[in-house]
Amino acid sequence: MKKKNQWKAWLYLLPTLLIIAVFTVWPIINTIRMSLLKNYDSLREIGGASFEFGFANFVSVAKYKGFLNCLGNTMILCVVTVPISTMLALVIAVALNSIKFVRKTLQTIFFLPYVTNSIAIGMVFMAMFTMIGYAPGHEPASVGIINSIIEAFGGTRINWVNAGSGKLENMVVLVIYIVWNALPFKILVLLGGLQSVNKQYYDAAKVDGTSRFRTFWRITVPLLSPMIAYVVITGFIGGFKEYSSIVGIFGDGMGPAGAAGSLNTMVGFIYDNLDTNQGRASAAALILFVIIFVVTMINMWVSKKKVHY
Amino acid sequence: MTDNINEKEIAPESQEGIATESKVMKKRDVDKVSKKQVAVKVLVQIGLYTFLVIMALIVLFPFYWMIISSLKSLEEYNAAVPTLWPQQFKWSNYSAAFDADGLNLGRxxxxxxxxxxxxxxxxxxxxxxxxxxxxxxxxxxxNIMFAALLATMMIPGELFTITNYLTVSAFQWKNTFTVLIVPFLVSVFYIYLLRQNFLQIPNELYLAAKVDGTSDLKYLWKVMIPLSAPTLISITILKMMGAWNSYIWPRLVANDMAHRLITVGLRGATFTDPLTNMTDYPAQMAAVVIVTIPLLLVFLFFRKYIMRGVSRSGIKG
Incomplete structure (x- = not known):
């Protein structure tokens, strides 16, 4: 019976193991191999070319045009969007947790951005921020809804995403979109955490006459810290892989008209090199992996010190 | 019943009537404080609702803008002052979306x-x-194998993509449905999720089934699967949403008309008004609505399963 179970178990696992072997294990080995072969290109390898072994790809990747830009963009987006979305989600979750009437409805509304297609809604954000019929030095037919709102409040219109727009403006639009997109998951997790917090702590604080602000910082945040750590870590991991929200807004040119690639990210860099220089793409992918790994470790280390269990 | 309650409510009042003046004073102070507390509470609630409603409106705004834009005429959309509600519902934008250059929504x-x-x-x-x-x-x-599987979850998918691209090219799978299905059949996370669920089913059931001579497969089908239905439903919905939203891999390996997926098609299509040569945003927004609505409907029907699955996974799609 035992023996029979042995081969039976392997039979049950066979499809999983086959797919994992081909599409997960082999890629890990092969990516490391390719990253160590200078300017590796599989087509040329089939043609009989050989490649110099060493760390040349890692050196050249840093010098390659656009890489530092991609790395910088990715870092900026991560460092800006994760704290904003976490804080905002925390405040919304706490607010949702302290109301009763229409809470379910509001909860559903706040979850809606999650069940959308990030490319499709990116196109909506583009439509909201764009100036219609605009060319540099040419008056647009319409300044777009966001600029109209700004003008209604007495501001002046801003070139957010059109040709000739500045990187700061582009980044602001991206940050708004990424935060909008990231809120639902964070609210869901934090609200789930809040609902399992023991009410006694709050009753004690009430008896002591502790102010709401103090209660928030001294009770809510520490008790929620495991969930906060979780959304921050997953937020950073997602942030370092940011790609499709930029494609959604700016198209696969990864930048406003006339400045293609200006908003490219690490993942975008990997895909740009995928076809012709797998050595460089692999080196970039490994660098990305190391960055994500190190940042996750730092996050875990910080949360181990700060998280209250 | 009502009489009883009334008596109880009246009782303290009548006691109060014979209380000394100082006691009455104290009671007044308490009243003041509790009135103040009530006022603060009401103010806080108003503040909370104001904040939440404003945030909800911001969250909803892109959906609102998408829908009303999809129903405007091009002239109205391009007008210098944007309208907040379509002057006339132009449903033909939706047929225009279906006819857009190289889009072929039906396909x-x-x-x-x-x-x-x-x-x-x-x-x-x-x-x-x-x-x-x-x-x-x-x-x-x-145990070692299970741990090894879990460890692969830490590696970003982009690291696999480069080699997988070469692999599927070598297999001659490019521009087939196979390339969109097979490489992603195994999700370690879903295996983990379901295993945890299976472990909660008492082992006694399994042993009893064994005594009865039930085969493993039959036990799995008749007992384990029905008992894990919620998790299986969560996996099904998340997986379907994944197919609906997938963009990077399909664009890379299956970008011909016969196999193109909806997100890739939507991003690649150009919506140009033939008369003015300007972008036809209403038609584009109509296409966006067509792509977005099915997901929202699925969400409204399966809210519980989606939220449950998502809160445990932390991944989109």
Missing amino acids: LFLNTCIVGIVSTLLSLVVTVLAAYAFARLEFKGK
Whole structure:
């Protein structure tokens, strides 16, 4: 019976193991191999070319045009969007947790951005921020809804995403979109955490006459810290892989008209090199992996010190 | 009943009537404080609702803008002062979306449904079998293998994509449905999720079934699967959503009309008004609505399962 179970178990696992072997294990080995072969290109390898072994790809990747830009963009987006979305989600979750009437409805509304297609809604954000019929030095037919709102409040219109727009403006639009997109998951997790917090702590604080602000910082945040750590870590991991929200807004040119690639990210860099220089793409992918790994470790280390269990 | 309650309520009042003046004073102070507390509470609630409603409106605004834009005429959309409600509902934008250059929405729907349904079904079979083996069967190296599988979850998918691109090219799978289905059949996370669920089912049931001479497969089908239905539903919905939203891999390996998926088609299409040569945003927004609405409907019907699955996974799609 035992023996029979042995081969039976392997039979049950066979499809999983086959797919994992081909599409997960082999890629890990092969990516490391390719990253160590200078300017590796599989087509040329089939043609009989050989490649110099060493760390040349890692050196050249840093010098390659656009890489530092991609790395910088990715870092900026991560460092800006994760704290904003976490804080905002925390405040919304706490607010949702302290109301009763229409809470379910509001909860559903706040979850809606999650069940959308990030490319499709990116196109909506583009439509909201764009100036219609605009060319540099040419008056647009319409300044777009966001600029109209700004003008209604007495501001002046801003070139957010059109040709000739500045990187700061582009980044602001991206940050708004990424935060909008990231809120639902964070609210869901934090609200789930809040609902399992023991009410006694709050009753004690009430008896002591502790102010709401103090209660928030001294009770809510520490008790929620495991969930906060979780959304921050997953937020950073997602942030370092940011790609499709930029494609959604700016198209696969990864930048406003006339400045293609200006908003490219690490993942975008990997895909740009995928076809012709797998050595460089692999080196970039490994660098990305190391960055994500190190940042996750730092996050875990910080949360181990700060998280209250 | 009512009389009883009234008596109880009146009782303290009548006591109060014979209380000394100082006691009455104290009572007044308490009243003041509690009135103040009530006022603060009401103010806080008003503040909370104001904040939440404003945030909800901001969250909803893109959806609102998408829908009303999809119903405006091009002239109205391009007007210098944007209107907040269409002057006239132009439903023909939706037919224009179906006719847009190189979009072919019907075909995209069909492709996406084929890939979504087939990959979900196959993936459920593979996941159930693996989760069952890890939860119920005994074999050498089980724990090590399970740990190794979990470890692969830490690696970003982009690291696999480069080699997988070369692999599927070598297999001559480019521009087939196979390339969109097979590489993603195994999700370690779903195996993990289902295994945890299977482990909660008492072992006694399994042993009893064994005594009765029930085969493993029959036990799996008749007992384990029905008992894990909620998790299986969560996996199904998330997997279907994944097919609907997938963009990077399909664009890379299956970007011909016969196999293109809906998101790739939507991003690649150009919506140009033939008369003015300007971007036809209303038609584009109509296409965006067509792509977005099915997901929102699925969400409204399966809210519980989606939110449950998502809160445990932390991944989109």
